[in-house]
Each structure stands twice: as C-alpha cells, then as structure tokens.
Amino acid sequence: MLAPQVEIMLVAALAGAACALPGVFLFLRRMALVGDAISHAILFGIVVTFLIVRDLRSPWLLIGAAGTGVLTAVAVEALRRTGRVKEDAALGLVFPALFSLGVVGIARGVGNIHLDLDAVLLGELAFVPFDRLTWRGWDLGPRGVWVMGGLLLLNLTMILAFYKEWTLSTFDPDLAEILGFRPAVLHDLLMGMTALTVVAAFDVAGVVLVVAMLVVPPATAALLTDHLARMLGLSVLLGLASALGGYGLAYALDLSIAGSMATVGGILFALAFLGAPGHGLIAQARQAARQRRHLAQQMLVIHLLSHEGTEAEHEENCLRTLPLHLRWDPAFAARVIEQAEQMGWVVREGELLRLTEAGRQAACEIIGSNGGMMPLSR
C-alpha cells in the first residue's frame, strides 16, 4: 500500500512515458495534433453510445470513445492517403465534423438530461487513489497504475517489435513499399496503438496531460538529438521529468496536476529551444557569429593579397582605411585583424598590414577553391 501522493506520481509518470513513445512517431509523421483531434472527436462516440445505453456510468461509453478514437485515426489516414489533402488538413476535416455531430446529438437526443462530459472522460489525476482495483478482497492498487502501466508495456513492446519497420516507413515510405513492407498497414497499426493509449489515458489522467505529453517531450527531444533511438529514450525521460516536476509544482502550490505537468513540459522545451547544443537559439547565434568572423578573415587576406605589391598598397592595406574599404564596423575590424594576427596570417608594420607566408597561402587556397575566380575587392 503506497501513499496516495506516490500513487498519483506513479500514474502521472507512467502516463507521461506511455504517451511520449508514440508521440515521437507522430512528431516525425507530422501528426503531432492527433491527440488533440481525438480528444474532440470522441464526443461523437460518447454521445452515440450514451443514446444507446442511457447510462452515464456504463463502461460502454469508454469503449465507444475508444472506437471513435481509432475511427478518427483511420479516417484521417485514409483521407491523407487519397493524396487530395495533407496530414494537417485531413485532421482538421475529420475531427470538427465528428465533434459537430456530437454536439448535434446532445442537442437532439439527450434533451434535458445533463450530459456531463467532465464526469465521463476527463480523468483527474488527483482522484487516482480513490479508484482501486480489488480481487477477492485484496487491494491491488489504483486502477490507473494498471491501465497506464499496461499501456506503457504495450507501447514499449510494439515499438521494440516494429522498430525497424516503423523507422523505415516513417522516414521513407516509398522505399518501405518497394522492399515489400506495407507502410499503410504499419501506419494504421501505429495509429491504432496511439488512439488506444490516448483514450485510455484520457480516462485516467485527463485530456490536458495526454495532449501535452504526446507532443511536448518528443518535440523537445528532437532539438537534442538526431538519432531515433535516442529521441525515443530522451522523450520518455522528458515525459517522466515533466510528470515529476509538474507534480512537485502542483503539490507545493496546490495547483492542477495535469496543467502543471504541461507547464513544466513547456519550460523544458523553452530551455532546449534556447540552449540545446547545435539546434538551440544560442548555439545557432554563436555559430553564425563564428561563420561571420571566419568569412571576414578570408576577406581580409584576399583583400591584402590583391593589393600586395601594387602602388596602392599603402593606401589599401592600411589599418586606417580597411574598415571603410571592407565596409566593416571599426570595432569589428579591429577584432578581425587581431584574430588574423593570432592565426599568424598577417603582421603589422606601423599602419601597414602585411601578409605572412601562411596568410598568402591561405588566401591563394581560398581563391583556388572558388574556381580560380578573383573575389570582388575594392
């Protein structure tokens, strides 16, 4: 018997990890919004099932919802495969239609019975410890742990079993087709697994958490690595970190747990967006600055070479006129010259800059690599 807080954390972590796994493939297939689409579309399934069973607590509602989830996924994929619309439009066509039918169904059939959707499917993590599984009087722990644990295990097994096939059909569906795989079947399998995970997790953990964990950890992981297996691993870790960090935040400040998880996930993404090595904004800016300086040094030696030994050498290759002729900011020019000196490409002779042997060679190499063309220089 665990403490309620631990049970909630466990379910949050399991849900985060279980959603992050299929999320990676959805991210790569431009289907990141499928969770959100399913969350709206299942209204249709719930309403239709309700009109048949007329009982808000019936387990059939969940089955109806799951059925609509799979239906949405399959319909979107079928629509996309016709080639008439792209992924995003296919999603955007299917779910508002189903949602509208659901709303019409409520207005038409449900009449004055108040169909409280919150009670039907929007699970709430805080209530996890109260919904327990028992067997012959034994307390087996919260149902949520079993559901989310089972889904995580299922997703993990499926991904391990179909890793090669899904990788290939995600990155190169044409090649997969030629090699005799069936990308369409593989895709339907993935979407079916996703729909099942999403709907079951809605019931346990709520829509907010599921939609966030399906998108945010995979997108963050994509900024941190270029390798699919690492992306899957990182995604799960980020899902876990969002779950535990979010729970801590919610516990400390008495806030919505799922909302806090999504917020922490967003903060982790923002950190990666700024600071990721290679893909982060800071790394991009530093690389751009490095390239700018590199180009400036190349321009400097070529400029010096082209005027070397000419009459205008003292006018052109002199510290005073260089910033003007190369259209550089004086401070930038000073830094470029200083670095060129450190690299041993140039030496100062009073006001005059002279190429060293190494600098001359570097300049010749650059000109050579430009197909022998003389770069413009004034």
Added chain:
Amino acid sequence: MGFAFWLDPTFRLVAVGSALIGAVGGVLGTFALLRRQSLLGDAMSHAALPGIVLAFLLVGSRDLPLLLAGASLSAWLGALLVVLITHRSRIRPDAALGLILSVFFGFGIVLLTVAQRQPTAAQAGLERFLFGQAAMMLQRDVEGIALATVLILVVVLLLWKEFKALAFDPAFAAAIGLPVMALDVLLTTLIVLAIALGLQAVGVVLMSAVLVAPAAAARQWTHRLERMVILAGGFGALSGVLGTLLSGWIGLPTGPMIALCASGIALFSLLFAPRRGLVWAVQLPRGKRDAGPSG
C-alpha cells in the same frame, strides 16, 4: 413550421454575420492550408484560455469584452511563438502548434485552479466560448465583423504577391529579400483576428472547421491560388448562410450546423470535383488518373 424566420431581421443579421465569418475563414484558411497550418484555428482557440483566466484574475469581473480581449492577446502571443519556433528551429508547423496548444492550455488550467480559489470564484462562462452563440449576435457585432472583414481582405489584396510567395516557396521569398518572418507574423495575426471574430458566432472548436473545410474543398476544384481563394471564400459564406438557415429550421445550435455544412461541401468536393474527385479516380482505368499534386 414555415419559412417566416427567413424574413426575420434577427435571422438575417445572424446569416450575414455568419456568411462574413465563413468568407474570411475560407480566404485565410487557404493560406493556412497551403502552409500546412490548417490547425492554427484549433491551436489558437486553446491558447486563448490563459488570457481569459488572467483577464478574469486581474480585473475580477466576467465582463465579456474584457475576456475576449484577454483571449485574443493570449492567442496572438501563442501564434507569434508558433512563428518563432517554426522559423528558428527544426520543429515543423504541426508540432509547433501542438506545443503551443497544449502548454498554453495546461497553463490556463493551472491559472484556473488559482481563479477558483478567489472569493469571487465561479468559472467564467466558458461554454459560450466553446460552442458560440450566433443567435446572440447584435447589429453592432455584425458591423464590427463587416469592418474586420473588409480590413482583412484589403490587406490580403495589397500583399497578394508576398503572401503567395510565402505560401508556396518561403525559401524563394526569403531569397528575393522579402521579410518572411514579418509577413508570417502578419498573416498569422490576420488569422487570429478571424478566429476572434468567429469565437462568438461558431465557438472555438468549430472555428477550425471554418478555416479548414472551405479551403480543402476549394483546393479540389482548382490549381490556381486566385480561384482557390475566391472559391474558399464563397464556400465559407455558403456554409455560414446554409448553417444558419438549417439551424433556424431544425432548431439546432448554429455553430455545429455551420461546421457540418462546411464539412459537407468538403466531402462533396473530395468525391465529385472534376479530375481530382475520388469517384472519378475509381472509374478511370489505371494510368489515366491525373489528380495533380496534393495539398
């Protein structure tokens, strides 16, 4: 039940308002569709939540214009972040939209738990934002919608070439020196404006249908942007009028009926549009199919 409501001034007002929203949705949706940002409407409507709750928390009243202002600001901020993320990282539009949608909405839920602790609690009537209440449109609202429609259409006409380049080949647009990111911000801002207009009439969830369905339908009938924009605007306006008509006739909520009309037009176009229609593809023997590129 007769057709007397057709003469009813209130009904005509609602029909005109819905038609305008549909037309703007269709025109802007065309660009969203071509940029693979069809779900912008859906994302922005979720991104509006923290703005609504913050406006409520800061001022402590449930004044509708105030909440709408908060919603629009927050959705706009979300849209700007989507533009930033797609331009400055390898994250593609769908994932950027999903990110903003889920994180903003989650943060909104967090704020909501704070709002519920206030003594003045009681959740700000969110249902109105979810399903819209076209029937409550006033003369003043329709005038506002008409003004915004004209404004949006004028901007699209003035920047036609630029938006066209942005929609089909952003790399080319950047290479010829267009301020791609600024244009993207402007286009996205126009879409957020259209969504804010639609909030009241069709509600947030169904605003995505108004953005996607007319544009996807128009795409099936033509390969030219000019015709596609005009067709999408027409389909959107038609959905607005038909939806209002049906809703008045059968007595069902207007928002979903508008969305269903738009979906119906899209379905019809996917099946029966000349050349691209799926029905013709089945009948034509292999090798004679010519659907042209998708998207």
